[in-house]
Amino acid sequence: MLYVVVSIGCDKVAFWKKQKTQKNKVLPVHIGIIMDGNGRWAKKRGLPRSAGHKAGADNFRKIAKYCSKIGIKYLTVYAFSTENWRRPSDEVDFLMRLFKQYLEESLRDFKEENIRVIFIGDRNAFSEDLQTRINEVEASSKICTGMVLNIAMNYGGRSEILKAVKSISEDVKESKLSIEDITEQTLSDKMYTYNQPDPDLIIRPSGEFRTSNFLIWQSAYSEYLFLDTLWPDFKPVDLEKALDKYALRNRRFGGI
Ligand code: FPP
Numbered sequence: 001m002l003y004v005v006v007s008i009g010c011d012k013v014a015f016w017k018k019q020k021t022q023k024n025k026v027l028p029v030h031i032g033i034i035m036d037g038n039g040r041w042a043k044k045r046g047l048p049r050s051a052g053h054k055a056g057a058d059n060f061r062k063i064a065k066y067c068s069k070i071g072i073k074y075l076t077v078y079a080f081s082t083e084n085w086r087r088p089s090d091e092v093d094f095l096m097r098l099f100k101q102y103l104e105e106s107l108r109d110f111k112e113e114n115i116r117v118i119f120i121g122d123r124n125a126f127s128e129d130l131q132t133r134i135n136e137v138e139a140s141s142k143i144c145t146g147m148v149l150n151i152a153m154n155y156g157g158r159s160e161i162l163k164a165v166k167s168i169s170e171d172v173k174e175s176k177l178s179i180e181d182i183t184e185q186t187l188s189d190k191m192y193t194y195n196q197p198d199p200d201l202i203i204r205p206s207g208e209f210r211t212s213n214f215l216i217w218q219s220a221y222s223e224y225l226f227l228d229t230l231w232p233d234f235k236p237v238d239l240e241k242a243l244d245k246y247a248l249r250n251r252r253f254g255g256i
Contacts, residue, residue: 027072028199028201028223029072030074031199031201032199032201032222033078034205035205036212037206037230038231039053041055041056041231041233053095054098057098059232060077063234064149065110068146074197074199075147075149076193076199076215082154082155085154099130114144115147116144116147116149117141117149119150120150120155120160121153121156122163150192152214157215160217161187167190168182193215198219198220201224201242204224205233211224221254225245
């Protein structure tokens with residue numbers, strides 16, 4: 001992690017202490033974040049829900065860059081679920097416009113940070129225009145070798161598993177695969193995240209205690225952290241606290 005030392009004395013001591021903490025901390029390789037609480041954040045301020053989504057999108061950009069800076073290898077953010085289409089059409093329309101705007105502007109600086117962007121979920125449901133942008137962003141960031149940023153849009157864990165099952169069934173039907181050879185790995189290989197490690201840590205801000213269909217296959221042994229902070233208020237300092245808590249978890253994966 002890069003810290004700029006602005007003065008000598010106490011600041012410098014704090015700087016070295018922080019470096020040491022960072023170095024000694026066991027970092028998750030893959031973090032998942034359910035970016036929840038935008039609507040409540042806006043309501044608390046007497047603002048329309050769209051203002052909450054805008055603030056949430058700005059925060060997404062900051063946190064993604066921060067994760068990349070501290071050496072996180074994979075970050076998956078839940079931006080729009082398969083169930084979010086049930087929201088009022090003006091909110092869905094606003095979110096679609098926000099995604100498009102982000103694809104046009106903000107994701108450019110991910111490229112500058114060497115962050116590779118991948119979209120997970122069923123993109124066919126989006127407008128042609130948005131699909132084109134999604135494909136372009138993915139293609140142009142293919143050369144990036146830094147953190148992999150999965151943006152889950154029109155994503156649902158159940159529909160991802162269903163897609164995997166259908167694809168395996170096709171393989172069996174076409175005699176490419178025999179039923180005896182189907183393993184857990186066969187399913188993992190059919191997920192959107194097929195060549196990535198499972199998430200080590202999943203953070204859900206906003207005080208809700210649900211997984212909401214997020215990475216349900218991949219999170220069998222993920223460590224969960226449910227926090228009260230609303231997503232737009234979730235700052236790098238909150239992420240650091242979450243990482244401290246994660247570092248103290250004793251992961252046994254069913255062993256002892
Ligand atoms: C959940 O909060 C949030 C969403 C459904 C949208 C999340 C989208 C963003 C943060 C924008 C990200 C932008 C890009 C380009 C990835 P909520 O609306 O359910 O909040 P509430 O529970 O307080 O009502």
